Amino acid sequence: MGNVDFENDEGYKYLAISREEKLQFTSKPFDTKKNRWVPDAEDDKKERCFVAAEIKSTKGDTVTVVTVKGNEVTLKAEEAQEMNPPKYTKTEDMANLTFLNEASVLTNLKDRYSAMMIYTYSGLFCVVINPYKRLPIYTESVIKLYMGKRRNEMPPHLFAVADEAYRNMVQDRENQSMLITGESGAGKTENTKKVISYFAIVGASQQSAAEKKKEEGGKKVGTLEEQIVQTNPVLEAFGNAKTVRNNNSSRFGKFIRTHFSGSGKLAGGDIEHYLLEKSRVVRQAPGERCYHIFYQIMSGFDPSLRGKLKLENELAYYHFCSQAELTIEGVNDKEEMGLTQEAFEIMGFEDNEIQDLYKNVAGIMHMGEMKFKQRPREEQAEVDTDTDAQNAAHCFGISHEDFLKALTKPRVRVGTEWVNKGQNLEQVSWAVSGLAKAVYARMFRWLIERCNKTLDARAIERKYFIGVLDIAGFEIFDLNSFEQLWINFVNEKLQQFFNHHMFVLEQEEYKREGIQWTFIDFGLDLQACIELIEKPLGIISMLDEECIVPKASDMTYVQKLNDQHLGKHPNFQKPKPPKGKQAEAHFAIVHYAGTVRYNANNFLEKNKDPLNDSGKLICIILLLTTN
Known part of the structure; x- marks a missing residue:
């Protein structure tokens, strides 16, 4: 790892320990027989915290220790966990620890995280701790440093795992997969994006300049590797939302395949999606938001857009997307809308396709304001004021009379005939919510299919793929439904x-x-x-x-x-x-x-x-x- 280029890179200090620091760790005094980790008696939250201590005396199966805080504690010998020598401080692979116990693992991860070294190996696995800030460790210069390197030649990084998968695919001629797991907010989606970017760059690097030029010929859109990367802003706008634990939480699961030719050239991609959280379209828990696209459309990025969509009221007026939070701290929805629009263009979406997506979102927003009333002495609901129904129908491109009739007197099959069945107020309310969710789900499915159409690079034969699974992480909220x-x-x-x-x-x-x-x-x-x-x-x-x-x-x-x-x-x-x-x-x-x-x-x-x-x-x- 004596790579001069790497040591001069701005990301170096976030990935590797300096030689000077390693020497300091090695020279520290240490007694293997005395030094231990013990549960912290001052840990009021019961979060399994440990504190360093020295054994003072031993009696039977109990030991008395003095902690670094000066407290004398007597406990069972098995509760005093062995401490590793200082030379293992901030070790890159925890499988190398002399004593592999809970306290040592947690301490090593904590020490590395304190130095903003967020990647650590644990044998076959790569452990990541979300820094909740941007680090200069995903640049093109860092990517090039990891390309073609064996895992032990470079410090821990997701790129090393991704490169190993790519090399295995090329050498073994077999499909590969990467599994990224963790709780909600752990950083799965962000790491998935980095992996996809890595594959796009590595696969594109195998193409000649002539091939790239040919790929761009006659198009106003981006290159294939750019398009693969730009699926993320599009899908995040329509499939991600703020939750109480994550400002950009994936509310759907996806399996992303990056396809390659037999020689390792980038040959396209495709996405399968699962479990879109449809209920979020009509209902949000406290501290959460609806999908990002609702707020991006209302951000004023395009001054004329809201007028075209009949969204003339303030955001708080539209019930389906204003039941909880309207903004996200540190996030500018206007800027995010610009990124979404740019991604659409790079992906080669036609203007009418983009506008139709926006119209469907606006139509759902108008549906949330549709008011109905119960007819006296009848099991029949009717529209109270039809302005919002007209606006919704305008966005959907359908007759507002037919729209209202479908909600209040839907056609149902009775035997072999179709009849119109009157609906009461509760039934109409369910129908509006159900329709809003169904429209959004079908629109999202179409969006996935449209992205896949763009990523289908027919000019290059697909031979192998590397799949990356990104699903919503384990969730424990105040309200779990x-x-x-x-x-x-x-x-x-x-x-x-x-x-x-x-x-x-x-x-x-x-x-x-x-x-x-x-x-x-x-x-x-x-x-x-x-x-x-x-x-x-x-x-x-x-x-x-x-x-x-x-x-x-x-x-x-x-x-x-x-x-x-x-x-x-x-x-x-x-x-x-x-x-x-x-x-x-x-x-x-x-x-x-x-x-x-x-x-x-x-x-x-x-x-x-x-x-x-x-x-x-x-x-x-x-x-x-x-x-």
Whole structure:
């Protein structure tokens, strides 16, 4: 690692320890027999903090230590964890530690993070701690330093992992994948973006100047590598939102394939998406926002846009996107709108395609203001004032009379005939919300397909791909609802897959090599929770069943869950009373990352996701007009 160019790079100090610092660590006095880590008695929050100490005396299976804070503590010998010699301070790979225990791992990560060295290896894995600030370690100069290097030649970095995947693909002629896991706000999406950028640059570097020029010929758009990178601003605008833990939280999962030719040339990309959080379109929890695009459109980036979309009121007027936060500290929605617009242009979107997307978003905003009233002595709702309905229909490009009729008197099939069925006020309200969510979901699906069309570089044969999975991370909020249950269930399954393929397969390798080892099936640790959710008579199947039971409610569902699982399943619990800002909860599940209290309100409605036939017809019309 004696690379002069690297040591002169501005990102060097955020990635590597200087020679001088290494010498200081090595020369520190240390006694392996005396130095220990012990639980910090002053840790009021019970967060598993440790403090350095020296053993003063030993008696049976207990030891008395004096901590660096001057406190004398007597505890069980097994609670005093061994401390590594100073030469291992800020070590790059924790697999090299002499003593691999919880205190040593946490201390090493903390020491490196304090120096803003956010990447650390742990054997096969790369551990990342979110710095919540921009660091100069993702520049093109840093990328070039990692290209073609073996992992042990450079300090820990996501680029080293990405480069290893790329080299394995080229040499072994096999598809590769990268798995990025973590809780909400851990930085998964940002690291996914860095990986995709790396693959785009490395793959493009294999192309000749003539090929690149040909690729750009006759187009007003960016190169393929630019387009692959620019899918991020587009999808983040429509698929990311502020939550209480993350200002740019992915509210959908995606599997991104970067395709290459047989020689490693960039050959396009494609995206699969999962679990878009549709309910956010019509409802936001305290401290959160709707999807970024709603606020970007209202930011004034294009002074004429709001007029075209009939969005003449202030943002707070539009209920579907103003139930909680309207702004994000440190984020300028006007600037973000500029980046979204620029990304659309680089991706080769036509002006009418971009405008149709904006119209659909505006139409949803107008739908949130549509007012209805109940006719006296009739099971029939009617529009109160139709200005907002006219505005919504204008944005959708449909007749506002037909639009209102589809909501208040939808066509339903009775036997072999179609009839118009009157709807009461509650039914119309559900229909409006259901239609708004359906329009947004279908628009998002079209957006993904349109991005994939751009990234389909037919001029170069696709031979192999590297896939990167980016899903919403594990979530524990003050209010945990239907969406958190699904997100956490997916993370539970993903963690089980991770445990099995990394730990279980590693142990099988030990057995093949004749290493003495007691087999542990880490995958089974999570199986009980997974079965509680997905097995027959589990949380999902009972919810589906309750959705077809007449007069069922969220609370009848909770009662049946309690009857079936409370006191009988170790992962199903009665929730503890709320503390502070915590919302009421109706049941709790013990997940791998902690116990989550779930509020069951609206579970049945969200699971049904009602949309009548007229609403489906409207969605088809909108999809056709967008196409």
